[in-house]
Amino acid sequence: MxxxxxxxxxxxxxxxxxxxxxxxxxxxxxxxCGGSRQPSTPSTSTGIGIGTGIEPAPTNSNTIHNNHVxxxxxxxxxxxxxxxxxxxxxxTATGVSILLSPQLSFAEDVQVDPVIVDPVIVAPTGEIKxxxxxxxxxxxxxxxxxxxxxxxxxTKLAPRFIYGWAYLGNSQVALGSLDPAENSYTKAVNLxxxxxxEEEKLGIPRCNDLYLLYLNRxxxxxxxxxxxxMAKEAxxxxxxxxxxxxxxxxxxxxxxxxxxxxxxxxAASDRDYTVAISMTSNEVSPFWLRAALVKFQLGDTMxxxxxxxxxxxxxxxxxxxxxxxxxxxxxxxxxxxxxARKKFLEIPDRQRLKxxxxxxxxxxxxxxxRMIDNIKALSDAVGDAGRVEI
Numbered sequence: 001m002x003x004x005x006x007x008x009x010x011x012x013x014x015x016x017x018x019x020x021x022x023x024x025x026x027x028x029x030x031x032x033c034g035g036s037r038q039p040s041t042p043s044t045s046t047g048i049g050i051g052t053g054i055e056p057a058p059t060n061s062n063t064i065h066n067n068h069v070x071x072x073x074x075x076x077x078x079x080x081x082x083x084x085x086x087x088x089x090x091x092t093a094t095g096v097s098i099l100l101s102p103q104l105s106f107a108e109d110v111q112v113d114p115v116i117v118d119p120v121i122v123a124p125t126g127e128i129k130x131x132x133x134x135x136x137x138x139x140x141x142x143x144x145x146x147x148x149x150x151x152x153x154x155t156k157l158a159p160r161f162i163y164g165w166a167y168l169g170n171s172q173v174a175l176g177s178l179d180p181a182e183n184s185y186t187k188a189v190n191l192x193x194x195x196x197x198e199e200e201k202l203g204i205p206r207c208n209d210l211y212l213l214y215l216n217r218x219x220x221x222x223x224x225x226x227x228x229x230m231a232k233e234a235x236x237x238x239x240x241x242x243x244x245x246x247x248x249x250x251x252x253x254x255x256x257x258x259x260x261x262x263x264x265x266x267a268a269s270d271r272d273y274t275v276a277i278s279m280t281s282n283e284v285s286p287f288w289l290r291a292a293l294v295k296f297q298l299g300d301t302m303x304x305x306x307x308x309x310x311x312x313x314x315x316x317x318x319x320x321x322x323x324x325x326x327x328x329x330x331x332x333x334x335x336x337x338x339x340a341r342k343k344f345l346e347i348p349d350r351q352r353l354k355x356x357x358x359x360x361x362x363x364x365x366x367x368x369x370r371m372i373d374n375i376k377a378l379s380d381a382v383g384d385a386g387r388v389e390i
Contacts, residue, residue, distance in 0.1 A: 211244035297368035
């Protein structure tokens with residue numbers, strides 16, 4: 001199956017570096033996590049692909065592959081029981097009204113027009129195909145706003161086209177419109193599920209990239225600024241993606257591990273992170289920091305320090321990396337407390353004071369409880385208690 005890169009801009013280009021350490025598959029372009037996935041669309045004979053490129057993405061990039069299939073077996077009729085409650089009244093000579101009993105009329109006795117439902121479109125044709133490809137070309141050129149307008153038009157003209165919604169969601173993610181993007185991904189997921197339920201017919205493709213649609217939506221839900229509120233929904237999406245993929249996938253695993261971590265399933269999260277790291281061990285990625293935090297939560301001090309040191313070597317200037325290492329050193333006590341204080345004070349005041357903010361700790365960076373306890377204690381130790389965040 002050919003993969004197509006989701007977009008060509010960096011999602012986190014305007015946010016703090018700490019955002020990189022949340023979830024990786026949600027990134028539009030590889031930023032140490034491995035990139036983001038895009039459903040692949042078949043060629044003219046097999047469908048149209050989702051993304052901004054025609055060739056498969058690099059091995060360590062997240063590419064969503066969605067094979068587009070259109071089925072025309074969406075027409076059906078419904079046997080209906082029609083109840084005709086007609087309280088006909090007969091007035092007698094004495095002026096008394098007699099109400100007749102309701103009469104039942106069955107479908108066989110009444111002509112009912114069949115309910116016609118447009119088929120799910122996996123591979124568009126004609127003007128829709130031309131317009132869709134125009135949007136993809138604009139996306140490849142980096143003109144995301146223009147491509148979004150095109151994809152929005154595609155969804156209006158062909159609301160049953162799976163990848164019109166998927167691509168619209170991609171462009172919305174790239175522009176930071178995460179709530180609308182979730183809605184677009186949900187429509188794509190629902191249409192793909194419907195397509196898979198339809199009877200398979202010769203020459204008519206079906207949607208077989210559902211796992212990638214779940215991956216995109218699940219990753220979005222982990223990064224929508226309210227990770228705790230969407231934690232269960234994100235976990236369900238990513239578990240579905242993992243199940244449908246049916247083989248180890250580094251991008252799915254690192255996001256699934258993150259979802260399990262946010263839901264407090266630390267042992268399962270640690271296993272997923274370990275496998276994901278083993279599949280991408282040649283390059284240190286931001287998600288390694290998350291793996292270190294989980295190991296620290298589980299009491300694996302040696303494992304957590306091994307990972308955090310390697311992350312520090314690559315991302316030494318990142319405030320979240322400095323804060324995490326400082327918190328771990330502080331937990332060791334004794335001679336490491338002074339080292340922890342110095343490391344924590346390397347962070348500029350404005351950024352350092354965020355680590356006293358519960359909203360920041362719980363929802364923005366979503367650290368595990370043990371890490372939160374230690375960073376707050378360290379914050380007190382350096383005299384930040386009572387200071388107001390600038």
